[in-house]
Amino acid sequence: MNNNLFTESPFKTLISFHKLIENLEEIASTNVDYRSNYAKALLKEIELFPEFRDGIEDLNFIKQHEALIHNLLADLFPTALTHNEIKAISIPFQNVTFNYSERFKKILQSAGMTFDMEIRDFEEDQFYIFNCILILNAYYGQHFDFNRPLFYDIPSVNGIMNHYRILYNADFIEIIPTQNAPVLSQDDIDILMNNYDNINLWKEKFPNESWILKGFGIISLIDVTRENAISNLKSNLLKSESSQNKLNLSFESIFRSIFKIADLRIGFIIYNEEEEKFTNPPHEEKEVKSFILNGLEEMDCKNTIYGCSLEALLAEKKPIIISDIEQFSKIPGNARLTQHLLQQNIQSCIFAPVIKDDSILGIIELVSSKPKELNTINATNLDLILSYLIDTLERYKTDMQNQIEAIIQREYTAIHSSVYWKFRREALKYYQTNSPNKDYIFKEIIFKEVYPLYGQIDIKGSSEHRNQTVKEDLKNQLTTLIQLFENQKSNESLVLLEQRIFELQSFDRELESPLKADTEQQIQNYIETEIHPILRNTKMDIESEMVRQNYFESLDEKTGMFYQARKKFDTTMSTINKKLAAVLDKKQIEAQLIYPHYYERFKTDGVEHNLYIGASIAPTKPFDNLYLHNLRLWQLQTLCEMEIEHHQLKATLPYELDVTSLILVFSSPISIRFRMDEKRFDVDGTYNARYEVVKKRIDKANIKGTKERITQKEKITIVYSHNAEENEYLKYIKYLQYKNLLESNIEQFEVEDLQGVSGLRAFRVKVINNNLESYTQNNTYQDLLNEQN
Known part of the structure; x- marks a missing residue:
């Protein structure tokens, strides 16, 4: 007989009542007349069918003799308990059940004719191994604990999923080896004990249908719907945001199981205590609808549809429970709230604050389209789950605060990831040593001996x-x-x-x-x-x-x-800046792989960037000038790519604007210091200030002895001071000319004297704007050396 959901089993199953018949024979031989006579009459009736004792393989036999089997099992299924117990005859771990108690019948009828009762999360390999362990314990006298909780999930007619814990009684089962059953030694058993997941080993020691399972088991179900729902709730809340949102639609099914309300709907809002506002959860949890906000992003607590009711919720920190909206509407002052709820087909509701340390974190909303479904009595079920919501909301608020801090750091301060380690180290020292009676003096954040690289792409005129x-x-x-x-x-x-x-x-x-x-x-x-x-x-x-x-x-x-005209200009400026900044930020991710370095970018009338590279920024990595040369070549290539991006973008812009590009070469290492008052890095020392002076004035400078600006559209200007810098950048330019990124003509000139700065020289070379394929390859300094060799 094979009525399992699975194709293989170590058992050949025979449903037999032989142990029960033996028990009846003992009763028939006693002197208690009514018991003896009952047993004798029953034995006489089943004597005509030897299958009851020898074993039944065909389930049709059970259907044909359903009444007789019911009488045979009467002592095990008392009539007085049939409407209370959820009970049936079954074979452990198999999909064979019959002789249901009346309550069990009603549960299955409510589930519907198409429902197929299966054990939750029970796989074929588990089924096989559990049966093997049953043999080890019953036949070989082992005591392996494999009492893993097993469950049936059975829906009700109104759509609520109910959960039942399965208990087996195997007192009427006998396990018999066939000739094909290998005899196991203690060593074999020990090997099996240490190889639970090796299904092939278990099948080798317990071949398919090598044992006989004779008899019957009794299955009893315990309704654990509420406990299971709370367990699922805890599991969902503990999952990370990457695997599942904290608040999602599956919560409705969980809450429906807890409250036994088929149309229960769940909503949630967050309370912002600082601004005294209710707000929606963040975007990843927008599947959860707030019935209080009903489409609004936020609501001022002092000016809401609730009026004094809301003030009571916030002041007294007690839930608002309305069991019948129609009755509630008859109370003066409730008209607006009533209309607000009825528009959402709400007839009863609970709005309960989620409180931690006497502060409201948010409000959980439970609503039903039927009056009196939600009331002060079943509102006590919230006591079972609010503690888990509190922990989750507190964790959520902490995570949100951390994310906000990260956004502030990324968007509003100059603490780049490459130097974050030093700030973190100083903060950690403060955290470890600070006490209420001791003032901590923060050390200045300084990076010495770093090489600066400055570049800009500016909107011309x-x-x-x-x-x-x-x-x-x-x-x-x-x-x-x-x-x-x-x-x-x-x-x-x-x-x-x-x-x-x-x-x-x-x-x-x-x-x-x-x-x-x-x-x-x-x-x-x-x-x-x-x-x-x-x-x-x-x-x-x-x-x-x-x-x-x-x-x-x-x-x-x-x-x-x-x-109108200014809008075209502003839109064009914004589009150019956004596009060029995106190119620079994307290329920066690649540049950090050359060697970790500090990077900052500014949007003005164009895009400026500062880079600082040196051993002090990444003290755990050996520094070599090769990394500086690589970064300089990267910078020149990146400005070429930004120029070509602008050239391609021009045709789509509402206002025609050209750009000019510039690189400032400065070969002397400098120090940079984090200015605590300005919350940004700046050069440190009087000598290093010369670099900042040149940076601020160079883009407006003219060619010496002329009125012509050193920068021109579609050209990159490289300003330098020393012959070594000239030779280095000539290599870069000639290499990029060879790669068909720059035109062959190189302009070379002196820069007019700036205030306090003289002796600057410059190259100017035009970018080839129609060679898109050349920009898809990142050329390194090593590539340059290879070409030269």
Whole structure:
């Protein structure tokens, strides 16, 4: 007989009642008449069917004699307990069950005809090995503990998943070896004991159907739905965010099992105590809907639909429990809350605060579409689970705080990952030595003997372009206003209109001259205070009214002025900066593999970057000048790639802007110090300040003896001081020319003297903008040496 879910078993199974029949024979021989007579009558009835004693292989036999089997098992299945016990006849670990108690029958009927009862998380290899262990314990007298909890998950008719712990009674089972069963020694048993996962070994010692399992077992189920749901809740909460979100839709099924409410819905909101606001969980948990917020991102606790009810929740830290929304609506002051809940098909609800150390972390929301489903009695079930939610929310808030700190560090401070170790070491010393009675003096963070690399890609003529777009918007707005006033047909306030037209024309003429610092502010203030009130309060004919309406629709919401030309310029600037910064950041990940170095980037009218490389930044790694040369070559290549990215981007931009690129070479090592007051790194010492002076002024410098800027569009300018630097960068340029990244012509000139700095020289070379394939390969300093060799 093979009624298992699995294809192989060490057992050939025979359902037999021989032990029960032997027990009946003993009762029949006693002097207790009613017991004896009952046993004799039953034995006479089953005597006609030797299968009851010898073994049943065909399950159809059981179906045919269902009533007789029920009478035979009457002592084991008392009628008085049939509506309480969940009980049936079964074979351990096998999918054979019959002779159900009445309560068991109702559970299966509720699950539906299509339900197939299987043991949870029970695999074929486990089934085989468990049967083998059954043989070891019953036949060989071993005492292996394999009492792993087994469960059935059985749904109810209303969709709630119920969980039942399985208990087996094997008193009526006999295990018999066949001729094919190998005899095991103690050494064999010891080997099996140490090789639980070796299924082939178990099958070798217990071949398929080499033993007979004769008899029957009794299966009893214990409803552990609530305990199992709480266990699942704990498991889900303990899982990392990478494997599962803290709050997800599976929580609804867990809570439904705990509360036994089929349509129970779960929501959650976080309480921000500092701002006194309710907020949604972060984006990864947006599957959880808040019924209080109902689509809003946040809500001020002092101005919500709850009114005084919410104040009680926050002040008294007690749950709000509404068992019947309709009855609740009859209480004065509850109309808004009632409407808010009914719109979401909520008829009963519980809003319970999650509290840690007398502070509210958030609110768990339980709602049902049926009245009285949620009430003060079943609200006590929250006591079983709130402690786990508290731990999870506290952990979540700690994680959130750490992430916020990480974002602040990444976006708002200059603590790059390459130097973070030194800050961490100082913080650790403070943590280990600090005490309430002792002031700790933080050591300055200094990195000595580092080589600086500075580069920038700048928007050419950005100030002129910005002023031009400002003038264009102002002139367009003034022209529109002048036309609007001149077309005004009304004679009311005619003198005033003429005066305003004259003033607008005066401003328009003023814009023909170079834009002054306060011109824009003056015109904006005049239009807002003098012109707009007239436009809003003057009656106009239909034609003028349309013009006026179009004018106001053309105004920018934030500034109240025309913003069309400036918007194109600002959008272009933002797009260029974002794209070039993304290229630089992406290439920086590769550059860190050359040698760990400090990196910082700034968006201005373009993108600037500072690099510092040296042994003090990565003291655990040996430093060599080869790494500096590699990084310099990387920097030159990266600026080439940023130039080509801009060239490709130009055609898609709403405003045409060119860029210029520059590298400042400085071969003397310097020291950098973290300025605690400014929260950033800066050069340290008077001599090193020369480097900063050059950095700030070099991009505006001219070629010596001319009025021509040292930077030009689509060209990279390399500024240096010494012959060694000249020779080094000539190698880089010629190598990149060989790689078809730079054009063959090299301009070489002196740079005009800057304040306190003289003797600077420069190269200028054009980038080849139409050779995209060349930018897909990263060339290293070693490649350069190989080419030279």
